Amino acid sequence: MNKIRHWIKAAKVCIRTLFASEKRLSELIFEGLSSSSAVTPPLQPLFSLSSPSRSYSRRSPEKLFKILDLHDALADLLPDIDVVFESKAAESIRVQAAEILSRLAEAARGILSEFENAVLRNLLRLGSGGTIHPLTRLIQGSVRW
Known part of the structure; x- marks a missing residue:
């Protein structure tokens, strides 16, 4: 979870501050000519962590x-990306x-759908008894109040 928090902070700083400042500076120096292609290589690692194909292939x-x-x-x-x-x-x-x-x-x-199917499959095995479903512990440990 630390990687995600760090990515979010880094992405905000890069897009809203670093790349936005680079764009303003470029516009001042080159009188409106775009240099957006200069920031394309640094964005690749930034986007790679947020890409679901990276580590979320197993749902x-x-x-x-x-x-x-x-x-x-x-x-x-996204609105900042569109502007910068x-x-x-x-x-x-x-x-x-x-x-x-x-x-x-x-x-x-997809994860929600698979979770729903897992709950439904397990309901058939548990029957009634008023107990808390075992799959809810996954959600309990993840919810931030």
């Missing part, structure tokens, strides 16, 4: 909150961010 309920945290952070940064990388040359960055956001949402839906 488990424990990963749901990590995926949701990444999704929320990237959704919050508004040029035609940087269109691939905007597209990549939107695709990652979509894949994170898809991964979250």
